[in-house]
Amino acid sequence: MGKITGFMEFQRQEEGYLPVAARVKNYKEFVLHLNHEQAKLQGARCMDCGIPFCNSGCPVNNIIPDWNDLVYRGHYREALNVLHSTNNFPEFTGRICPAPCETACTLGINNDPVGIKSIEHKIIDEGWEHGWVVPQPPAHKTGKKVAVVGSGPAGLAAAQQLARAGHAVTVFEKSDRIGGLLRYGIPDFKLEKAHIDRRVEQMEAEGVTFRTSVLIGKDFPATVNNWAKETIFPEDLDKEFDAVVLAGGAEQPRDLPVPGRELKGIHFAMDFLPQQNKVNAGDKVKDQIKAAGKHVVVIGGGDTGSDCVGTSNRHGAAGVTQFELLPMPPEQENKPLVWPYWPTKLRSSSSHEEGCERDWAVATKRFEGKGGKVEKLIACRVEWKDGKMSEVPNSEFEVKADLVLLAMGFVSPVQQVLDAFQVDKDARGNARATTDGAGCYQTSVKGVFAAGDMRRGQSLVVWAIREGRQCAREVDAYLMGHSQLPR
Template sequence: MGKITGFMEFERVVESYDKVENRLKNYNEFTIPLEKEELKKQGGRCMDCGIPFCHTGCPLGNLIPDFNDYVYKGKWKEAARILHATNNFPEFTGRLCPAPCEEACVLGINEDPVTIENIEKNIVETAFKEGWIKADPPKQRTDKKVAIIGSGPSGLAAAQQLNRAGHYVTVFERDQKLGGLLRYGIPDFKLEKSIIDRRLEVLVKEGINFETNAHIGVNTSVETLKADFDAILLCVGATERRSIPIKGAHLKGVHQAMDFLKLNNEFVDGLVEFDKVLSAKNKNVIVIGGGDTGSDCIGTSNRHGAKSVTNFEILNKPTKGRPVNQPWPYWPMRLKTSSSHEEGVERFWSISTKEFLGDKNGNLKGLVTAEVEWIFKEGERPQLKEIPNTEKTLDCDMVLLALGFTGPEKTLSEQLGLEIDFRTNIKATIADYKTNVAGIFAAGDVRRGQSLIVWAISEGRQAAHHLDAYLMGTSNLPLKDDNDLPRV
């Protein structure tokens, strides 16, 4: 523990943002980094608890007190080594994770928790700046070949782990660039794509093979894959978008959020012209769905120059503090105000959309809503009830459906003969990540359903351990609670 009284002396300080009027002019990241001396103080706030509950909050089991201590002592290279022991890509989680570790921080019981996520990001950025993160190919190769389908965070994490074990790893990606939802679902103002490319350069130098525009089961045969590889790991995500089955859902102007975000990311990357983008410019935009994807749509719409942006959420408005039924160290459903919300949006809760309204040419011109309430009874599922006489009609030119995902697409499960569970995910357990077909494994959202990036990385690492054991009889790849420290 670097500073015994640090948690009493130093207040929580987080990164600030560039002014709204400046950041809306582009798609660049806009956080203003803290000085190293301030980061040292923030690391010194960590109490080195007898039982560090931050470990339990983090799906990766990051060694948080350890790297906080090194940051306080100014030993950044050691901090980077500790951080990479459990997390392949802290540059992603340090920007995008909702930080369940901070909600489980013991200091957070009665004070502001340690700024774990921001410290994590600064550790890895320092490591890249100083040149400590270098390709580390395996010293020996096995004769085993592994195919990983999907290049999102779970696929990339598994690829690096299996490559470290000496296997020949090929990652197949159906899009033209790698990264999955990191590249096509997360706006650049939250994750500039050069951050992904920087890490991919390391993975390529380590010997991982990547094939893009390879849509397995469509333009690449699953039978060829099964014949050419000793094992297959599915990391294709949960990409079936949830729709809204109401009148007018077919109207021009009603779009899925991921179509909107992907096209815009391709525009920012120079892959398409702006006239191919689903533009919100000069439009009254309504975003249906109050999660992170909805927030991303709000930020993107404001950068397009939308006339107005409104956000609907069917759930009740969360409280600012912890709900009574979600005590520490559990994850609380608090009211979240993102940087995109701060850029301009009118938010409504407990609102249900009943119908989309169109003109004679099939163009969206408005929608009908009603207020709802949730009825909670012990031992029963919550019931949604419409409040009588609360219908309203609102004008709008664009609706973005940010309603989440219902599970993975069926192409692979059907062609490979894989069992699915009651939630329509590919059936595999955390005991070994095996599917019902020998040699085929599943990890990430395709197995657990729509979830967090930090969970995807964790599942990719765990699946890699079990796949390696399947091929070799045993595995030296770390599981969550191991303390294997790779060279950085």
């Protein structure tokens, strides 16, 4: 490392935020990036630990110590090359990844870990600013054609790798714009969609064809195909393409079957969030779900719930309350016990800082209202013992609720896609495919592969990119008998 004692001399420098009063007035990103000096000092904190657990803590196995050292030395272009060698889209992960690499940082055993995510963010933004991110079209075409179903991070990563290997790749997306849940699941204030658009432009220059508003499969309910204008059956893809990659998201939301669920004003988070993204893109959304002036209750304490909080605050909600079924986690993890693994601890997002009442170990018993419209939520306290939940006696209480957003996670991919391809599924309704050994990422149907949430279930963007890359290598080997793509 360039500064052997840097981890003893410099403290962690966090990326800052614009003030709450300023950032809730719009849907723009509000993170204040590190400047060159701050990034240099963060790079200097990488401690030449010998066994960099951050590499394995990162699902795409980013070569973190190398680009930390290059940033310390001011060699940003070389750092970008190292970063891109393992990660197709660091502008996505540098913004929305929870950074499991940092929890695995060796310095984090007894100190604040290196600000790996902020350095990654700095590297890729420098790359775009200086024009270093350019198309990489293949030198030769293979004559093979691959269909990628889904344009989220897994689909985009697989498509880009396969195109660079020389295959003719077509990406099919059911929505009207490319990006999958990056486009319509993540608020613009966390990821502005221009980042997706310029990657699409790069991939088009590399030979990828994108087709939007196209459903692949059959027998879809109206809630799935409301944006699609065309449906293509798997047998049609089989005639035109040599291989298919299923890379859709885990989009089947977990419901809350309690009395009063049918009342108006109770919506899944993924009915609420995409509408605002479409409005931000200039679309007109009929009967948009709005939180303005309402008492909003968000059920679910994860990232999707946090996104509902931030969006509701920007709508001008009268108040936002967020409930979580599990107990409140500790504010500080037991590092000697859990390092280098992802710890359970209290995490507060920027959205929570903008205004939100949070409560834990709360279960919803029923909804009540008048005229078919929800007005309040009846809940109770619960306690957990030996992994089992029980209601605390005499703990029932009510909360005013004009708008309820269900953000309790996702149970599986859209089953109509998997059923149409007749692939085997695991117990959770995901496409069954292994990630090691012969034929990995290939489903029970020859030539049909699965990656990302479609295979592993609801997960992180960085896991999706990893699986998309690895799946691309297996598809390339299936088509050509060997592959030089990195795994």
